Every structure is written in structure tokens, then in C-alpha cells.
Amino acid sequence: MESAFNQLTAQRRSIYALGDQLTNSPEEIYDLIITAIKNSPTAFNSQTVRAVVLFGKSSDKVWDIVEAALKEVVKDPQAFAKTQQKIASFRAGFGTILFLTETDTVHELEKQFPAYADNFADWAEQGIGGAQQAVWTALAEQQIGASLQHYNPLIDDAIHQAFDLPDSWQLRAEMPFGSIEASAGNKDFLNDGEKFKLIKQHN
Secondary structure, eight states: OOOHHHHHHHHOOBOOSEESOOOSOHHHHHHHHHHHHHTSOOGGGOOOEEEEEEEHHHHHHHHHHHHHHHHHHOOOHHHHHHHHHHHHHHHTSSEEEEEEEEHHHHHHHHHHOGGGGGGHHHHHHHHHHHHHHHHHHHHHHTTEEEOOBOOTTTTHHHHHHHHTOOTTEEEEEEEEEEEESSOOOOOOOOOHHHHOOOOOOOO
């Protein structure tokens, strides 16, 4: 069965060679991102996903924070030099999205629905994962490259201080994006039989 949606999701790849050569304005990209998030589902329509979209020096600041934090934990000079190269590739992009979870809402739902209390944190993770996929694919449709990074919780305090974020916004991931300077490599897949099961009829 032909599917334009599946073709588009296949186009979404982790792009690490980023540049700042985009013709889209920051306002256009911001609107694209927040629209994708607003239309992504969350359990109980809880809308726990938060996002901070950063451009220019503000985007660079994220990766300055990451580099400073990693310098404290990566003691081997050669290993840190490789880390710096990786961070530089993110800094070279057009912008960065911070994905966060609004934890006050999660805790309030735990109180309101005690029978499901153990699930709300997991459901919030599912919600933010869906939002990330939606944003990533929306960017890919516009030929904007991106990847998803996870330097939290190492950078949480510094990020909150740098951008004056509410305490209840818990950082979950960072997405650098920009022009695609080199395509992603081939992607390997596990055999379908190892991952999927078709049941046509249940007796």
C-alpha cells in the first residue's frame, strides 16, 4: 500500500552535519515546530510537552553549556577533543529545540486519578516522544536536518538558569537543526520477523 506519510517518515533521519544556510525565517520555523507539537497527542489531553526554540547566540549557548558540563566529566583529552567536535557540529546549525515535560501537570493528574497514578510519568514520556517525532518529520519535510540529543540531566540546572525556565519544566532532550550539509548513511533494520507479529484471526 502506497503511503505518502510512510515515505515522509523514512525521510526523517539523524543529520549530524548541520549548517546555518536555511532560507526559512525563525518565525516560520517556530510556527512549524509549535504546530507539530500542538497537534501531537498526549494521554488525557494533558498537553505536558513544553518546547523552547532557540536561534543564533541563544542556540549557541545551549552547546556552550553542554561543552562546559562535559569538560567536567570527560577527563581524557583525546576523548574530550572528539566530544568538542561533536558539539561543534550541533552549534553549527541554525537553531536548537529544547523539549521539556511540565511535571506539575503530571503530579496533578496523579492526584486526580490515583488508579492510574503510576502511569502518568510514562504517558508523559510517550507524549514527548510523539511530539519529537512529529517535529522531526515536519522539519524533514522542509529539507531541514535534525538529530535528537540527550545531555540531560547533566545540563539541567545551567539550562534553567540561562533561559529562566520554570522549575516544573523538566528537560528531556535537545534537538539541533539546520541545513543538511551531508546526508545520513544507510540505515540497518532488524528482520521484520524479530519485531512484528501478524495475527489474522483469533479463535
